[in-house]
Amino acid sequence: MPNQFNKLPIVIDASYLKPNVTSDMIASRKEKISQIDGQLRSGNHPGSDFTGWMKPDQILSADEMSRLKATAKRLRDETDVLLVIGIGGSYLGARAVIEALADDPDKVVYAGHNISAHYMTRLKKQLAGKRVAINVISKSGTTTEPAIASRIMRKLAASSKHIVATTDSKKGALLQLAKTEGYETFVVPDNIGGRYSVLSAVGLLPVAYAGVDIDALVSGAAKCAGLCSNADPISNPAYFYAAARNVLYHQGFSIEMLASFEPRLHFMAEWWKQLYGESEGKENMAIFPASVDFTTDLHSMGQYIQEGRRILAETFLIIDGGEPSLKIPTDADDSDGLGYLAGKEVSYVNSKAYEATAKAHRDGGVPNMTIHLEKLDAYSLGALIYFFEIACAVGGLMLGVNPFDQPGVEAYKKEMFKLLGKPGFESAEDQCLEPKFVHF
Amino acid sequence: MPNQFNKLPIVIDASYLKPNVTSDMIASRKEKISQIDGQLRSGNHPGSDFTGWMKPDQILSADEMSRLKATAKRLRDETDVLLVIGIGGSYLGARAVIEALADDPDKVVYAGHNISAHYMTRLKKQLAGKRVAINVISKSGTTTEPAIASRIMRKLAASSKHIVATTDSKKGALLQLAKTEGYETFVVPDNIGGRYSVLSAVGLLPVAYAGVDIDALVSGAAKCAGLCSNADPISNPAYFYAAARNVLYHQGFSIEMLASFEPRLHFMAEWWKQLYGESEGKENMAIFPASVDFTTDLHSMGQYIQEGRRILAETFLIIDGGEPSLKIPTDADDSDGLGYLAGKEVSYVNSKAYEATAKAHRDGGVPNMTIHLEKLDAYSLGALIYFFEIACAVGGLMLGVNPFDQPGVEAYKKEMFKLLGKPGFESAEDQCLEPKFVHF
Numbered sequence: 001m002p003n004q005f006n007k008l009p010i011v012i013d014a015s016y017l018k019p020n021v022t023s024d025m026i027a028s029r030k031e032k033i034s035q036i037d038g039q040l041r042s043g044n045h046p047g048s049d050f051t052g053w054m055k056p057d058q059i060l061s062a063d064e065m066s067r068l069k070a071t072a073k074r075l076r077d078e079t080d081v082l083l084v085i086g087i088g089g090s091y092l093g094a095r096a097v098i099e100a101l102a103d104d105p106d107k108v109v110y111a112g113h114n115i116s117a118h119y120m121t122r123l124k125k126q127l128a129g130k131r132v133a134i135n136v137i138s139k140s141g142t143t144t145e146p147a148i149a150s151r152i153m154r155k156l157a158a159s160s161k162h163i164v165a166t167t168d169s170k171k172g173a174l175l176q177l178a179k180t181e182g183y184e185t186f187v188v189p190d191n192i193g194g195r196y197s198v199l200s201a202v203g204l205l206p207v208a209y210a211g212v213d214i215d216a217l218v219s220g221a222a223k224c225a226g227l228c229s230n231a232d233p234i235s236n237p238a239y240f241y242a243a244a245r246n247v248l249y250h251q252g253f254s255i256e257m258l259a260s261f262e263p264r265l266h267f268m269a270e271w272w273k274q275l276y277g278e279s280e281g282k283e284n285m286a287i288f289p290a291s292v293d294f295t296t297d298l299h300s301m302g303q304y305i306q307e308g309r310r311i312l313a314e315t316f317l318i319i320d321g322g323e324p325s326l327k328i329p330t331d332a333d334d335s336d337g338l339g340y341l342a343g344k345e346v347s348y349v350n351s352k353a354y355e356a357t358a359k360a361h362r363d364g365g366v367p368n369m370t371i372h373l374e375k376l377d378a379y380s381l382g383a384l385i386y387f388f389e390i391a392c393a394v395g396g397l398m399l400g401v402n403p404f405d406q407p408g409v410e411a412y413k414k415e416m417f418k419l420l421g422k423p424g425f426e427s428a429e430d431q432c433l434e435p436k437f438v439h440f
Numbered sequence: 441m442p443n444q445f446n447k448l449p450i451v452i453d454a455s456y457l458k459p460n461v462t463s464d465m466i467a468s469r470k471e472k473i474s475q476i477d478g479q480l481r482s483g484n485h486p487g488s489d490f491t492g493w494m495k496p497d498q499i500l501s502a503d504e505m506s507r508l509k510a511t512a513k514r515l516r517d518e519t520d521v522l523l524v525i526g527i528g529g530s531y532l533g534a535r536a537v538i539e540a541l542a543d544d545p546d547k548v549v550y551a552g553h554n555i556s557a558h559y560m561t562r563l564k565k566q567l568a569g570k571r572v573a574i575n576v577i578s579k580s581g582t583t584t585e586p587a588i589a590s591r592i593m594r595k596l597a598a599s600s601k602h603i604v605a606t607t608d609s610k611k612g613a614l615l616q617l618a619k620t621e622g623y624e625t626f627v628v629p630d631n632i633g634g635r636y637s638v639l640s641a642v643g644l645l646p647v648a649y650a651g652v653d654i655d656a657l658v659s660g661a662a663k664c665a666g667l668c669s670n671a672d673p674i675s676n677p678a679y680f681y682a683a684a685r686n687v688l689y690h691q692g693f694s695i696e697m698l699a700s701f702e703p704r705l706h707f708m709a710e711w712w713k714q715l716y717g718e719s720e721g722k723e724n725m726a727i728f729p730a731s732v733d734f735t736t737d738l739h740s741m742g743q744y745i746q747e748g749r750r751i752l753a754e755t756f757l758i759i760d761g762g763e764p765s766l767k768i769p770t771d772a773d774d775s776d777g778l779g780y781l782a783g784k785e786v787s788y789v790n791s792k793a794y795e796a797t798a799k800a801h802r803d804g805g806v807p808n809m810t811i812h813l814e815k816l817d818a819y820s821l822g823a824l825i826y827f828f829e830i831a832c833a834v835g836g837l838m839l840g841v842n843p844f845d846q847p848g849v850e851a852y853k854k855e856m857f858k859l860l861g862k863p864g865f866e867s868a869e870d871q872c873l874e875p876k877f878v879h880f
Contacts, residue, residue, distance in 0.1 A: 088739025113736045115790035117766040119703050144793075145735055147776040148786065151769045173775040180773060195740075254694050254751055255728060263559050274740030281744025284805075288695060288744065288751070290730055295585055296553045298852055299528025300635075300714030304721025304728065306848030311694055311728070326557040329591045333620060335613040336587040340862055346588065349860065350555040353584075356855030364851060365724075408746030411804060412738055415796030420789065422780055 008227045009220070009374035009383050012237045014244065016362040017369050021247045026233050029243040036397045037231035045397055047404030052191035053389055056221035059189060059200045068201055071164060071184060072208035079133040079162055082209045083153060085112035086137035087145045088274065089194020094206035096271035097198065097217065100264050101378055102210035111153050112146030120152055132156045137166040137202055139188045141174025166201050193404050195274050196389055213378040220382025228390055238387045242394040244369060249287050253367070254311040256287045261294045261354050262319055272388055279396045279403035286399060295353050306364040314361055314368035318354055322375030323347035448667045449814035449823050452677045454684065456802040457809050461687045466673050469683040476837045477671035485837055487844030492631035493829055496661035499629060499640045508641055511604060511624060512648035519573040519602055522649045523593060525552035526577035527585045528714065529634020534646035536711035537638065537657065540704050541818055542650035551593050552586030560592055572596045573649070577606040577642055579628045581614025606641050633844050635715050636829055653818040660822025668830055678827045682834040684809060689727050694751040696727045701734045701794050702759055702816070712828055719836045719843040726839060735793050746804040754801055754808035758794055762815030763787035
């Protein structure tokens with residue numbers, strides 16, 4: 001392994017990008033990327049007010065970090081479960097880390113990320129009789145989904161000491177409510193957008209409650225920030241990833257699938273989909289981010305990937321080591337034909353399934369690369385988070401869009417406010433929607 | 441509502457397919473579809489040995505159905521949890537129905553659908569101390585993933601009376617094992633492929649264990665089979681759906697997203713992805729099936745859908761009624777600005793979110809249609825299952841592929857068997873994979 005990566009727990013294997021992507025094509029992006037890197041570091045680019053995430057260990061002050069850990073510990077000691085109320089960037093990063101790393105991810109549950117009466121009714125039943133802590137996460141406090149869930153669920157907390165608000169530092173409905181009710185508060189930073197906020201208090205409080213080592217998480221990210229600060233896409237793996245995606249996109253690959261072989265990475269892929277889809281999907285451009293959980297989805301989406309329309313590229317997210325030992329038992333009756341695997345580690349078989357899949361998909365016309373994580377722990381996952389964030393920022397700027405805004409998210413909200421008669425959104429039109437037709 | 445649909449709990453709203461899809465375009469598919477319909481009903485088409493699902497109420501005999509219900513009841517009475525061991529079509533249909541309809545979906549858990557040591561280790565811990573029933577579902581009994589899980593997990597059942605095998609009626613490893621060990625068995629029919637098997641014993645036993653009314657499920661499907669037997673795509677909603685997808689595909693729409701506003705439909709979308717991806721994704725063709733859970737994913741994928749590359753079409757899956765009553769509480773302090781919704785039903789707000797989203801996405805260039813379900817119960821869901829199955833069969837035949845095979849799924853398996861040294865798959869080559877490179 002080249003020296004320049006010897007401290008980064010991430011390695012990219014790009015051998016199956018060939019022949020679609022060559023080193024010459026990556027090198028052809030070098031000047032552009034170097035320019036973007038300079039802009040990012042000097043704050044001279046669209047969205048330059050939103051790069052607070054680039055210094056992961058400076059997002060919270062030491063004092064704030066201590067207070068956050070103390071609060072997480074107190075809530076953990078005094079309650080059975082944490083209910084996180086937030087949507088999009090206000091919950092997805094925390095959930096991704098918790099599902100990937102927590103010993104018991106079920107100690108954290110979620111609301112405010114949908115408008116389902118069925119979901120909330122069932123959740124209320126599940127929480128009955130439990131000591132519930134609540135973390136409401138919303139910069140404004142007026143986002144419809146979490147505001148509804150907050151009204152319905154807040155009463156489940158035993159006392160206001162078990163409710164924490166993560167919100168704007170100076171203004172807004174949730175800050176006001178917190179002051180009135182005496183909730184402890186943490187800050188949603190002004191210079192970090194939702195989808196980049198997992199290493200701020202937005203993500204760290206729920207993650208700490210779940211028992212994950214948030215110092216290691218942040219320090220992995222900070223290490224990655226240091227090691228991925230080289231502007232050359234051939235030697236900087238994050239910029240290599242950005243360059244390779246850009247090449248694939250311009251060759252007409254419409255879809256990038258993030259594929260893992262570990263179910264506990266499912267929500268990392270969901271987080272990745274928001275990060276890339278929301279950062280790049282503008283001005284009628286960008287690769288559509290999709291995800292698959294293998295080998296599960298080899299038995300559902302596998303046929304399409306192998307032989308369907310050739311518009312797919314694939315990025316494998318692979319854990320190289322540190323998985324629990326679990327051996328395939330010997331069976332005197334070998335009728336299942338599995339005897340050749342008896343005594344083998346399940347993780348060994350899984351790693352061969354990955355290698356076989358990467359080869360089969362390449363052979364079927366799906367260019368793919370692999371992001372190898374040394375192992376899945378807080379340090380490595382922190383590094384991976386930063387890796388994806390910086391590559392995404394560079395990728396969006398390569399497309400010429402602002403990777404830190406999300407103007408399109410307002411469209412459905414505006415229509416919804418009209419339909420619901422929200423003050424200020426009343427429509428002069430009789431009816432926003434055409435009458436409903438069967439067929440046409 | 442036209443009379444011909446008055447007993448079908450499904451209505452399609454196609455108004456937002458315009459201007460991309462017009463009734464003339466649908467009508468232009470009429471002759472082709474009529475021909476395919478004739479072939480399907482006379483068994484004169486590729487894959488004609490695999491249409492057993494077309495008569496949903498004849499898949500199981502009355503005696504088999506009674507035995508299945510009795511077994512489900514006995515297992516339910518004698519155990520706390522059912523572990524389903526299966527992959528792809530051998531578990532996804534059951535899971536889709538259980539998550540959508542069961543009062544307590546957590547009474548059924550899953551293994552054999554991945555090769556994760558972490559997943560299986562955690563699951564074993566969760567099951568410790570519980571009375572576990574096991575349903576191993578595999579036609580051959582030699583599929584790698586369920587065979588591994590079966591070896592590891594089988595011992596968790598208290599006795600062989602709590603293990604049921606759903607497998608081939610005449611031969612195979614699992615049938616042999618069941619005979620040796622004295623497991624009760626149910627049949628994976630010869631004339632129904634995995635992804636179409638949810639209404640056979642494959643799906644029905646777990647679904648019955650979960651407490652869902654399987655008679656209603658089957659009778660909804662049978663009703664739909666009767667009502668969707670008209671060959672005209674203008675008046676048969678299933679054929680309309682097939683025709684509309686075909687038009688969109690030929691216009692260059694590469695991705696169809698199935699979008700619901702109910703989290704409990706998440707696995708119905710996963711089932712749908714297998715059904716369509718595996719049936720159609722052949723010979724470098726077909727729409728890529730993706731799914732989103734709204735409003736959750738409006739805050740992650742919403743930006744891309746609204747403004748990204750214009751290759752998306754969308755199908756909403758909407759529940760029109762019967763949702764639980766849950767009202768948005770009044771709050772004296774109206775700082776969250778939600779006062780205009782106080783006293784309103786959450787399901788009402790959700791329905792407006794859907795209407796707003798459909799309009800916003802149409803305005804943003806995403807043609808979309810909506811499949812309305814009268815309500816979400818076993819009868820309606822059974823109808824929906826058949827609706828999707830028949831539309832998929834017709835859609836695949838319109839593309840000119842066999843919608844009942846899945847040759848591409850073997851590709852990764854062959855590579856994996858080589859790498860693992862499975863007898864009969866040894867490779868003469870030193871190494872199947874190229875050496876691993878960092879970058880290139």
